[in-house]
Amino acid sequence: MCTLTNGKLVAAANATGVAILSIDPFRYTSPQQNLAIGITIASTALAFIVLCIRVAGRVSSHQFALDDALVCIAMVLSILETAASYMFIKTNFIGIRWQDVPPHDPVPGLVWNYAIEILYNPILALVKTSILLFLLRLFGQKRDTRRFIIWVNTANIGMMIAVFFATVLQCTPINKTWEPTLEGTCIDRRILFTVSSSFNIFTDILILAVPLKIFMGLKIPRRTKIALMFVFLLGFLTTITSIVRLVLLLQGLFMLQTSLSADANIGFVTSAIETNLALITASAPALRPLLRTWFPKLFRVDRDEVVGNTERRVLGTAATRMTRLKSQTQLPSQSPRKSEEAIMTFNGIVRKSDIIIQYSNPGLDNMRPATATRSPVGRESQQLDKWI
Structure with missing residues (x-):
């Protein structure tokens, strides 16, 4: 297969020897494609800024821990996913009407899609592990709560490992993943991606249930309880995005009817929104010192009002x-x-x-x-x- 040269049409051949045309995808663009690229880059940039604030606060207070390190690793993977997403959008002509898409070699787009599939699940799993470790440190004194968090984290890590290897080895040989004409076998990728996405949503709900249950039972000022629950339950935004992504995924994998036109379907960006939104919401509780400075009436708790500390009761x-x-x-x-x-x-x-x-x-x-x-x-x- 010939490489692309200066945007000119270059002859190429697939595995069967049939000549195809390959062009420079960077010469083609549209408002919808620019929007998709902008959303992908902007969401990653916002997540990076929030993470930098989190790390600065944790380091300055000498509280940088394993949960912070895991989020940093997830951020690095998210940046790599953003780069792969940009290449995928360009090489697959995302956001361009199908009538305007020229004949092209599909292999580069499939390669970038494969890279995104590998990076996507570990990002979410690492973020969830970080959240669970933070909750474990904060509320792990109660045996039932500690046991529940450990079990959820074990399932989360186990699923991350299983999905990672299933994604990497989805086809045998591996290069059949981006060259479908090669001889070999592939697993039913529709089932793999549907099950993994559904499991992500399920674990999201389990994780959100931990702070919800604990805060409901705390006897602290109502305004403080509402503020803290709002910070910890921002993860619902990620869950909603995951559900939207699953719906779009099912429509694409099972060729279901959709109301989106060919030139408006940029639903692919929900993957980048989901992973970066997970990074942002996971960092929200760690930004408490900053939030307490900005909104002292909401996030500053009068310790004399916390029931259970009898040494400070009036x-x-x-x-x-x-x-x-x-x-x-x-x-x-x-x-x-x-x-x-x-x-x-x-x-x-x-x-x-x-x-x-x-x-x-x-x-x-x-x-x-x-x-x-x-x-x-x-x-x-x-x-x-x-x-x-």
């Missing part, structure tokens, strides 16, 4: 009172304190310290200090309190 009822004992002789405390101060006497020595005295009996005769403890019910609240 004790002002009849049954439990906080008292401050004063004395004329005081020893300076060893370090500055921000909480309420109290004076306790031990063996005749008066020491100033920061404590909270909680009484189990309102009567003065039976007043006994009780040790402040953390309620087991508030473990998620306590961990969220650290993250916030």
Whole structure:
């Protein structure tokens, strides 16, 4: 097969020896094709900017972890997918009316399509693993939640490996994937891509269920709960895009009737939108410090309002009172304190310290200090309190 030279028509031959014409696809364009290219590049650029902000914030706070590294790897793969998508759009004349598509060699387009198929699934799987690791670190103290996250992540990684090898080895020999006329066998790619896309949607829903269940049970200010749920559940946008992509995929694979005209069908870009939107929504929770600076009333939680942290509750009822004992002789405390101060006497020595005295009996005769403890019910609240 001859290579393309300066956009001129060049004779080429397929596996059967029949001469075909190959042209320079970069000479052909249309508004629809430019739109497809613009969406693909713009979505990748936006994802890259959001990821850079995330990494900068995590590094500056010395919190860069494995989940951040996995998202960075997914971003590199997304950039490679964008480059392959650009070549696919040009070599397959995406967005150009079929009447205007000249006779051309289909092999280059099939090669770029094969590259996109290989890159697509690992990007989503790595992003989901990153999200699950973040949720595990944040809410993994509860056994049931931890077990659920581990099982979902195991299924996600297993599916990533299985789909990767199934995609790479979809045809035997491999080059039959882009040269259909060669002798060999291929699996039913319609079933492969339909099952993998459906599984992606299913795991999306399972992952979104974790923060939804936890936040619904937290006793924090309503406005803060709504804001945090909004940040964590932005992944629904990715799920909606995945569903749209699956519908378009089924229409193309099974030759179903579609309302899109030949010159307006740029549904291919949903793959790039889905992967980059997954990167953006996965980084949203990690942008909390920035969001808290921009929207302090929504994203700044008053830790005294988080139920479950009994050491910081305001004790002002009849049954439990906080008292401050004063004395004329005081020893300076060893370090500055921000909480309420109290004076306790031990063996005749008066020491100033920061404590909270909680009484189990309102009567003065039976007043006994009780040790402040953390309620087991508030473990998620306590961990969220650290993250916030």
